[in-house]
Amino acid sequence: MDVRQRIGWNLRRLRKEREISQEDFATDSGFDRGYISGVERGVRNPSVLVLERIAVALGVDVAELLDAQLATRFAASAIRLC
């Protein structure tokens, strides 16, 4: 799985856990809503500074955004649920 998709699924997972919308998270993290959408879908290529801002907004460590296992699991269950 691509790093961008890994990050995307992890971001979506952690955001959903907190039960907030992309718009609310965008304002929290100080990013554009459309940009957050792109990151979640894995079409954007964020820099590590962006990653840090996202991690801080989520209250987790940057490394957690790159966790392959959790991303894969969440992606699989998300596909099953839809």
Added chain:
Amino acid sequence: MDVRQRIGWNLRRLRKEREISQEDFATDSGFDRGYISGVERGVRNPSVLVLERIAVALGVDVAELLDAQLATRFAASAIRLC
């Protein structure tokens, strides 16, 4: 510690473990030597796609480049050794 410094120390640590120069690693990973130098010193802000290329060239997972503990330890010992 800044994410960029974390990545920098981890890259330097893993590269030194393999006993190769910045120049050799640059050719291996397909980057410019000056750019690698900047990433190691934490003055560059690489994108996640760059991170993946570096990780592949090192033969490790991207998450390992963001490991805070190993980076801090190596940085401390490096300062002690110099």
Added chain:
DNA sequence: TTGTGACTGCGAGTCCGTC
């Protein structure tokens, strides 16, 4: 062998909108 400043092209990141 590595650090560093300066440079250009292009993509990251923003703001508007529609569906």
Added chain:
DNA sequence: GGACGGACTCGCAGTCACA
């Protein structure tokens, strides 16, 4: 609520010469 588009700005990717 979220996907997706266009147009825009600014900063990063990638390179080189020199210390």
